[in-house]
Amino acid sequence: MNQQEAPLLAALYAHCARDYAHLHVPAHRQGEAVFPEWQGVKEILQLDLTELPGLDDLHRPEGVIAxxxxLAAELFGAGQTFFLVNGSTVGITALLLALCRPGEEILLPRNAHRAVLGGLIFSGAKPVFLEPVVLEEFGIAAGLxxxxxxxxLEKHPLAKGLLVIHPTYYGITGDLPRLVGLAHRVNKPVVADExxxxxxxxxxxxxxxALQCGVDAAVQSMHKMGGSLTQSSLLHLKGNRVDVQKTARALSLLQSSSPSYLLLASLDGARRQLATRGREMLERAVSLAREVRQILSRLPGITLLEEEHLGRPGAHGLDPTRLVVSVRSLGLTGYQAARILARDYRVQVEMADYYNLVVVVGIGTTRRDCHLLVRGLQELVRREGGRQPLGACPELPPLPLARLTPRQAWLAPSRPLPLRECAGHICAEWVNVSPPGIPLLYPGEEIGPEMVEYLQWVRNLSLFVQGPEDPGLASLRVVVC
Structure with missing residues (x-):
């Protein structure tokens, strides 16, 4: 196959050149009826089409989408690749549906992305959560x-497979080839959230x-680091441990019946760009990131996550284009530092947690971007240095006991209950706090007294909380027994 091709992108432009009468959706007619603020992007909106002759159908691809x-499968070394228009979330959910039926077990890292929750609810699977390694200095979870x-694997011989994260949000990878070998030895599939x-x-x-490390399936957000439009992703299968047809049926059930051709075309174009210019573009990104690391590592009160902090089981490698910057020695939370950088120095970072900032140097990052980041952190150190270091987080409570599957808890009657009264009840929602990004509660788990105490600490500090109906944690939604 010729990686210089972009067949879907070419077909869309060929369609536009035919100057058809447009008596079909979408209503804006290739940008002609778009609202005024978007008149400047009409050229791109010409490609916002639907399943017309010659443009194929994502749910039954036989032509240019196929x-x-x-081409994507060949480039990434997969047996089959599916385009995703509902993000990597839909890929993770589809894999869990393909692997598990109600009540069947699946092995998962506790710090898995929240997409896993949707997969567990749809499939009815019973999660067996494994605790990841935690890098205490940064307060972040690494791998298994x-x-x-x-x-x-020994304790749960009937488990339907293992899900791994490669890499984590912080750019950390584990010893994936070894994990794959352990699972394959007992003929269990390994799927990667990549x-x-x-x-x-x-x-x-x-x-x-991940595919090079031997996994049977991998889900990748092409939009995050590959240059496609937000929400466009890839799902790769390799080998026969994950059923291709079950995966395809699950995706057809979960993905939009009106997939965006802008997203699909961006996957095709970004794949071609990675194939033809990926090495060149990433060499520039890696070099820029290296320069930034060298400067930031000399700033007092700033600590960068480096290879020297790894070298242990579960923390094997590090993506050099992802900078984890601890500001705890400055006496600031990562949230505070991120707000100051955005407000005063025009710097937007990827993510912040209690201790850290996460900075991404990607294929489109400019030297000016890096200069503003460095200047902003230099000024932050100058302005805020001399404070007492940030106190350590309390120890995480033990993993809660699972009383119901997430699906059972999600479908059960539930009600909000004041946090102070929640001990002994079964949680009906998902609660995640950073650090260390390990969900504290899943639907179906019993809320222990230690968990209530920990959540009260979180509430008092107004930490960022994902999942619960009441993000202020005055109450939790619990199952009505």
Whole structure:
């Protein structure tokens, strides 16, 4: 196959050149009736089409979409690749539906993305959560240890597979080839949430990609690091441990019946760009990130996550284009530092948590972007230095006991209950706090007294909370027994 091709993109432009009468959706008629603020992007909106002759159908691809997916499969080393227009979330959900039926077990890292919750609710699977390694200095979760995975495989011989994160949101990878070997030894499939690692195959200075490490399926957010439009992703299958037809049926059920051709075309174009220019673009990104690291590492009160902090089971490698910057020695939370950088220095970072900032140097990052970041952090150190270091977080409560599956709890009657009264009740929602990004509660888990105490600490500090109906944590939604 010729990676210089972009068959879907070419077909869309060929369609536009035919100057058809447009008696079909979408209503804006290739930008003609778009609202005034978007008149300047009419050229792109010409490609916002629907399933017309010659443009194929994502739910039954036989033409240009099929070829575009085949080109992606060849480039990434997959047996089959599916284009996703509902983000990596839909890929993770589809894989869990393909692997599990109600009540069947699946092995998962506790710090899995919230997309896992949707997959557990749709499939009815019973999660077996494995605790990841935590890097205490940064308060962040890394990967699973081979020992934890081996023990879980032995204790749960009927589990339908193992899900891994490669890399984490913080750019950390575990010893994935070894984890895959442990699972394959007992014929269990391994599926990878590789949302943040689509760029790995295109530069030798990056960690090895999940498919190269032997996984049976990988989901990648092409939009995060590959250059496609937000919400466009890829799902790769390799080998026969994950059923292709079950996966395709699950995707057809979950994905929009009106997929965006802008998203699909962006996947095709971004794939071609990675194939032809990926090495060059990533060399620039890696070099820029290296320069920024060298400067920031000399700033007092700033600590960067480096290879020296790893070298342990569960924390094997690091994406050099993702900078984790701890500001706790400045006496600031990551949230406070991010707000100051945005407000005073025009710097927007990828993410902040209690201790850290996460900065992404991607294929489109400019030297000016890096200069503003460095200047902003230099000024932050100058202005805020001399404070007492930020206090450590309390120890995490033990993993809660699962009383119901997430699906059972989600479908059960529930009601809000004041947090102070929640001990002993079954949680009906998902609660996640950073650090360390490990969900504290899943639907179906019992809320213990230690959990109530920890959540009260979180509430008192007004930390960022994901999941609950009441993000202020005055109450939690619990199952009505």
């Amino acid at each position: 070829r575009a997916q085949a 240890t081979p020992r934890a995975v081996a023990g879980a 949302a943040h690692g689509v760029h790995f195959p295109f530069h030798e200075g990056l960690p090895p990609p």
